[in-house]
Amino acid sequence: MSIPLARFGVWALVHGSRAALQDPEEPYDASWTRNKALVLEAERLGYDSVLVAQHTINPHDPNLDQLEAWTASAALAALTERIEIIAAIKPYLYHPVVLAKMAQQIEHISQGRFAINLVNAWNRPELERAGIGFAEHDARYAYGREWITVVEALLRGERTSFNGEHFHIDDYLLRPADPFRARPRIYVGGESEPARQLVADKGDVWFINGQPLEDVARLIADVSARTRPASLAGLRFGLSAFVIARESDEEAQQHLAHLFALAAKDAPLRAQQKANIDPKAVMFQTFAQTPRVGSNGGTAAGLVGSYDTVARRIAAFQHAGIELFMLQFQPFEADMRTFAEQVIPRVHALNALNAG
Template identity: 80%
Template sequence: MSHSFPRFGIWALVHGSRAALQDPAEPYDASWARNKALVLEAERLGFDSVLVAQHTVNPHDPTLDQLEAWTASAALAALTSRIEIIAAIKPFLYHPVVLAKMAQQIEHISGGRFAINLVNAWNRPELERAGIAFPEHDDRYAYGREWITVVDALLRGQNVSHHGERFHIDDYRLLPADPFRARPRIYVGGESEPARELVAAHGDVWFINGQPLDDVAGLIGDVSARTRPDGHAPLRFGLSAFVIARETHAQAEAHLDRLFTLAERDKPLRERQKANIDPNVEMFKTFARSPRVGSNGGTAAGLVGDYDTVARRIAEFHRAGIELFMLQFQPFEHDMRRFAQEIVPRVRRELAA
C-alpha cells in the first residue's frame, strides 16, 4: 500500500453544520458567502481538496438553506488556484450529455483541478417531489453505471454513439477536449456490491464512509482485487471522517460528549429524515453499527483524541491504503485551522519515522 504523504480535504458546508445543527458555537450557515470564505481559507492552509455534496433541497430540514453544488463549484474553480474541487452528482438530475459538458467547462475554468463524485441518491423526496422516479437500490446503480459510461467517454473527447436501456446518443462529441489530462477525476461513493462493481469499472478513487480501520482495510482489499479495465490506473481510496483533536484525550472526549448532547436536539429532524431514506442503502446500515456524530460515518473512523493519537491513526489508515482524507469539523473553521497547525505536521513526522 501507499506510503507517500496523504492528501487532506474538507467537506463544504452545503447544508450547514455536520454534527449538530443547534450549536451555539457554530450557528447554522450554508450560505455561498460562508462556503466561499471556507474554501479560500482551506486552500491557504494547504488543504488539497474540497467536496461539494449535491442536494437540491436540504436533506435534514427542507425549510433550511442548501448550497447548489454545480454553480458553486464553477465559482470556486474561478476563485481558487490550487485546491481540487469535487462536485457530487446524482445521475437522475442531469442528462449525461449536459452534465459532461458542464464538467468539461469547470475543468477548463479550474485549469485541470475538477472532479466528479458519483453518488446514486438515498433521499427519496428530493426526486419524487420533482416528478423524477426513484427506482429501487440496484436499479439506481444500473442507471448510474450506464450514465457514467456515457459521461466518461464524452469527457475523454470521444465521439459517442450509445444505444442502451436508458440513453440513446448518436455521434456526439464535446469540444474543446481536456487540455490538462485524459479527463477529470471520477470519485465514486457507496459500499454495496453494485457500488463496488461500478467503482472498479469506472472510478479513479473510491470514497469509503468513516468506520474502524479493520473494516476499511477489508473494503480496500475487496475492491483492490477486482478487475480494472485495460489502461486504467490502480484504484485509489478516500475516507470520510469527522475529526476532534485536542491537546489532551480528555478534552477531545469532552467535546465529543458535548456534540452528542447537542445532536439530541436534532432527533426530531433525524426521525423525519429516516422516513425518507432508502433502507437498502449500505451507508445507513454501516452507521447503525455504532454511535457517532457527523455525516458519512463521522467519528466512527476514530479520529478523536489528543494530537499525537489522531496523527497516528491517520498514518495507520494511510498505510492501509487511504490516500485522501475528506474531513469534517465542528466548529468547522476553528478546528480546520487547528488540524492544519497541529495534526498535519505530526502526520508528516509519523510517516517519515
C-alpha cells in the same frame, strides 16, 4: 501495498453544520458567502481538496437553506488556484451529455483541478417530489453505470455513440477537449455490491464512509482484488471522517460528549431524514452499528483524541491504503485551522519517520 502520500480535504458546508444543527458556537449557515470564505481559507491552510455534496433540497429539513453544488463549484474554480474541487452528482438530476459539458467547462475554469463524485441518490423526496421517481436500489446503480459510461467517454473528448436501456447517444462530440489531462478525476461513493463493482469498473478513487480501521481494510482488500479495465490506473482510496483533535485525549472526548448532547436536539429532524432514506443503502446500515456524530460515518472512523493520537490513527489508515482524508469539523473553521497547524505536520513527520 505501498503507503500512499496523505492528502487532506474538507467538506463544504452545503447544508450547514455536520454534527449538530443547534450549536451556539456555530449558528446554522449554508450560505455561499460562508462556503466561499471556508474554501479560500482551506486552500490557504494547505488542504488539497474540497468536496461539494449535491442536494437540491436540504436532507434534514426542506425549510433550511441548501447550497447548490455545481454553480458553487464553478465559482470556486474561478476563485481558487490550487485546491481540487470535487462536485458530487446524482445521475438522475442531469442528462449525461449536459453534465459532461458542465464538467468539461469547470475543468477549464479550474485549469485541471476539477473532479466528479458519482453518488447514488438516497434522499427519496428529492427525486419523488420533482416527479423524477425513486427507482429501486440496484436499478439506480444500473442507471448510474450507463450514465457514467457516457459521461466518461465525452470527458475524454471521444466521439460517442451509446445504445443502452436508459440512454441513446448518437455520434456526440464535446469541444473544447481537456487540455490539462485525459479527463477530470472520477470519485465514486457507495459500499453495496453494485457500488463496489461500479467503483472497480469506472472509478479513479473510491470514497469510503467513516468506520473502524479493520472494516476499512476489508473494504479496500475486497475492491482491490477486482479486475479493472486496462485503460484505468490503479484504484485509489479516500475516507470520510469527522475530526476532534485537542491537546489531550480527555479534552477531545469532552468535546465529543458535548456534540452528542447537541446532536440529541436534532432527533426529530434525524427521524424524518431516516424515513426518507432508502433502507437498502448500505451506508446507513453501517451507520446504525456505531454511535457517531457527523455525516458519512463521522466519528466512527475514530479520529478523536490528542493531536498525536489523531495523527497516529491517520497514519494507520494510510497503511491500510487510504490516500485522501475528506474531513468534517465542528466548530468547522476553528477546528479546520487547528488540524492544519497541529495534526498535518505530525502526520508528515510520522510518514518521514516510517520512510526512513
